[in-house]
Amino acid sequence: MILNFAQKPDEEEYYQLAKVSLGVLLFVGFLGFLVYLAFHYLLGK
Incomplete structure (x- = not known):
């Protein structure tokens, strides 16, 4: 998942x-x- 950010993600995925x-x-x-x-x-009462 995080490795995908090395490449530019396509717009739909983004x-x-x-x-x-x-x-x-x-x-x-x-x-x-x-x-x-x-x-x-709770603390107010």
């Missing part, structure tokens, strides 16, 4: 990778936000 990484980033951010809210409410 966009696929970009979409997947963006989705993972959003998902992790959303999970972090939920955890933050949970801790905020």
Whole structure:
């Protein structure tokens, strides 16, 4: 997977990778936000 970056990846593969990484980033951010809210409410009371 990482060795492929030595060559220029074709556009379709690049966009696929970009979409997947963006989705993972959003998902992790959303999970972090939920955890933050949970801790905020738990510690707030």
